[in-house]
Amino acid sequence: MYKIFRSRSPDKHLQDELTSMARKRLTTAFRPLAVGILALAIYLPSVNGEFVSWDDDIYIQRNTMIKNSSLSGLLNILNPFERPYLNKYAAMEDYTFEYFPVRDIFIWFQYWIFGENPLGFHAFSVGIHVLNTLFVYWSILKLTGLELTALGVGAIFAVHPVNVEAVSWISAQKDILSTMFFLICFLSFMYNYYFLSFILFVFSLLSKPSIAFAIIPMGLYMALFFKDKRLGSYVYKFLPLIVLILAFFGLLRSHLLKDLSMFEIFPLKLISFLQGLVSIRISIGNIFFPFHLKVIHNIPYNAQSLIVSFIVCVCLILTIILTINKASIVSFGLLWFVTTLLPLFFIYKGMAMSDKYLYLPSVGFLLSIIWPLSRRDFKGKTHIFFVVLLCLSILSVKREYIWKDSLTLWLQALEETPESWLVHHKLGTIFTEEGKMGMAIQEYEKATSIFPTALPSLRNLGAIMVREKRYDKAIEIFEKAVKAHPEYPEIHRFLGVLYLKITHDKNEAIYHLRRSLELDPHQDGADVLRKAIKGYTPD
Numbered sequence: 001m002y003k004i005f006r007s008r009s010p011d012k013h014l015q016d017e018l019t020s021m022a023r024k025r026l027t028t029a030f031r032p033l034a035v036g037i038l039a040l041a042i043y044l045p046s047v048n049g050e051f052v053s054w055d056d057d058i059y060i061q062r063n064t065m066i067k068n069s070s071l072s073g074l075l076n077i078l079n080p081f082e083r084p085y086l087n088k089y090a091a092m093e094d095y096t097f098e099y100f101p102v103r104d105i106f107i108w109f110q111y112w113i114f115g116e117n118p119l120g121f122h123a124f125s126v127g128i129h130v131l132n133t134l135f136v137y138w139s140i141l142k143l144t145g146l147e148l149t150a151l152g153v154g155a156i157f158a159v160h161p162v163n164v165e166a167v168s169w170i171s172a173q174k175d176i177l178s179t180m181f182f183l184i185c186f187l188s189f190m191y192n193y194y195f196l197s198f199i200l201f202v203f204s205l206l207s208k209p210s211i212a213f214a215i216i217p218m219g220l221y222m223a224l225f226f227k228d229k230r231l232g233s234y235v236y237k238f239l240p241l242i243v244l245i246l247a248f249f250g251l252l253r254s255h256l257l258k259d260l261s262m263f264e265i266f267p268l269k270l271i272s273f274l275q276g277l278v279s280i281r282i283s284i285g286n287i288f289f290p291f292h293l294k295v296i297h298n299i300p301y302n303a304q305s306l307i308v309s310f311i312v313c314v315c316l317i318l319t320i321i322l323t324i325n326k327a328s329i330v331s332f333g334l335l336w337f338v339t340t341l342l343p344l345f346f347i348y349k350g351m352a353m354s355d356k357y358l359y360l361p362s363v364g365f366l367l368s369i370i371w372p373l374s375r376r377d378f379k380g381k382t383h384i385f386f387v388v389l390l391c392l393s394i395l396s397v398k399r400e401y402i403w404k405d406s407l408t409l410w411l412q413a414l415e416e417t418p419e420s421w422l423v424h425h426k427l428g429t430i431f432t433e434e435g436k437m438g439m440a441i442q443e444y445e446k447a448t449s450i451f452p453t454a455l456p457s458l459r460n461l462g463a464i465m466v467r468e469k470r471y472d473k474a475i476e477i478f479e480k481a482v483k484a485h486p487e488y489p490e491i492h493r494f495l496g497v498l499y500l501k502i503t504h505d506k507n508e509a510i511y512h513l514r515r516s517l518e519l520d521p522h523q524d525g526a527d528v529l530r531k532a533i534k535g536y537t538p539d
Contacts, residue, residue: 035134040126043126043129043130046125046403047126050405050406051121052170052406053406054409056171058171060107065104065108066104099209100206103177103208107121129163129166132180133154133157133158136183137150137154139190139363152385153367156370157362157363157366159389162290163358164396172356175208177208178211184200185218213343214340216339222237275301278309294416295423296413329367333364336364337362341357414427425443427439428440444460453484475503482495489516492516493513496509496515496529513532
C-alpha cells in the first residue's frame with residue numbers, strides 16, 4: 001500500500017518544472033507592471049501643475065465648445081466648421097484652424113468631469129503615458145520576441161526627459177492620444193486583426209493628422225517580417241490604410257478646411273528640407289544627451305549646423321542600408337524613427353522642432369539601440385542600464401518642474417532661448433495680467449525688436465499704451481501693425497476708435513472702421529461701429 005501511495009505522488013522533476021513555469025509566468029506578468037509603475041512614479045509630481053499660457057488657455061480655459069456639456073456640444077466637436085475657440089483668437093495669437101475631434105472629445109469629457117481643475121487633466125495625461133509605456137513594451141515584445149529588449153525600450157521610454165513635454169503639457173494630449181491609438185493599431189496589425197487595426201488608425205488620425213506618416217513603419221513591418229509576400233496580401237492588409245489617409249487629407253483640404261493647423265502640406269522646398277535635416281540631428285542629440293532640452297527651439301541654419309546635420313543623416317541612411325539584411329530590427333527601428341519625423345520636413349517653419357514631436361519616433365530609435373545591446377552579454381550590463389535609468393529619471397523629474405505654471409515655464413524658456421520673440425511676448429502677457437505694466441512694456445518691446453511685425457505683441461503693446469493714455473504711441477504702434485497685417489479687423493477697429501475719439505480725424509476713423517467691418521461684418525460690437533460711421537460724414 002505504501003508503494004501504491006508513492007507511485008501516485010508527483011514526480012520531483014515535474015514539480016520543479018511546474019514551479020519554474022509558475023515563476024516564469026509571474027516574471028512575465030511583473031515586467032510590464034514594473035514598467036508601468038515606473039512611468040507612474042516619475043510623472044506623478046506633474047499632476048500638481050497648473051494650466052500654462054501656451055495653448056492651454058485656448059483649448060481649455062477659453063474654449064466655449066468644450067464647456068457645452070450637452071449633446072449639441074459633443075456634435076459641434078465632430079463638425080469641422082465649428083471651431084469657436086480658435087475663431088475668436090486666431091487673428092491675434094497666430095493660431096490656425098485645426099480638426100482634431102478625438103482629442104477634443106477627450107478634453108470635453110475631462111472638462112465635464114473635472115471642470116477647470118488642472119489636476120484632473122494632468123492625471124489623465126499621466127494615465128495615458130502609463131498605458132503607452134505598456135503598449136510600447138508589448139509591441140516590442142511581439143516584434144522581437146525578446147523580453148529583455150521590450151523591458152529596456154519600455155523602461156527608457158517611460159522615463160526619458162524628451163517625453164516630459166508631451167506628458168506634462170496638457171495641450172500636448174493630441175500627441176500622447178494619437179500615439180496610444182497607433183500603438184494599439186500596430187499591435188492589432190501584428191496579431192492579424194486588420195479591421196480593428198483600421199478602426200484604431202482612424203482614431204489615431206483624428207487625434208493628430210500628422211500621425212499619417214506612422215503608416216510607413218507598418219508597411220516596413222510587412223516588407224521585412226511578413227512571410228506572405230504576395231501582392232494580394234499587401235492589397236488586402238495595407239491598401240485600406242493608404243486609401244483612408246488619402247481620403248482624409250483630400251476631404252479636409254478640398255472641402256472642409258483651408259489648412260491643417262501648423263501642419264501644412266506644401267511642395268518640399270529647400271528651407272523645409274534643411275529644417276528637417278537639422279531637426280533630425282537635434283532629435284538624435286536630445287535622445288542621446290537630454291541635458292539641454294528647450295521649450296522653444298530656434299533652428300540654426302548656419303553652414304556648420306547644416307554640414308553636421310547632413311553628415312548625421314547620411315550616417316543614419318548608411319546604417320539602415322547596412323543592417324537591413326543582417327540586423328533588420330535595427331534598420332526597422334531607425335526607419336520608424338526617421339519616417340515618423342517626416343512631418344518636420346513639412347511643418348510650419350516657426351514650430352519646426354519640439355520635444356513632443358519625439359514621443360512616438362523615440363520608440364523606434366530606442367529599439368535600434370537597445371535590441372543589439374540586449375542580445376550581447378558583457379560585464380556590468382545590468383548595472384549600466386540601471387545607472388542610465390536613474391539619470392534619465394532624475395532629469396525627467398527636474399524637467400517636469402518647469403511646467404508647473406506659466407511664469408516658471410516662460411522664465412525657463414527665456415534662460416534657454418533669450419532670442420525668441422515668442423518667449424518675450426508670453427512674459428509680457430503674464431506681466432500684463434499681473435498688473436506689472438512697466439515690465440510688460442519691456443517684454444513686448446523686446447519681442448518687437450526681435451520680430452518687428454509680430455502682430456500679437458504689437459496689438460498688446462498698443463492696448464497697454466491706450467490704457468496708459470499714451471495715445472500717440474498707441475496710434476504709431478497700431479499703424480505699424482496694420483501696415484504689416486492689413487487683413488486683421490481688430491487692428492483697424494482700434495485705429496478707427498482712436499482717430500475718432502482722440503485725434504478727431506474723421507476721414508481716417510471712418511476708413512478704418514469701414515475696413516474692419518468689411519473684414520469681419522459679424523464681429524462683436526459691429527452695430528455700434530455702423531452707427532458711428534453713419535453719425536459722421538467724411539470731410
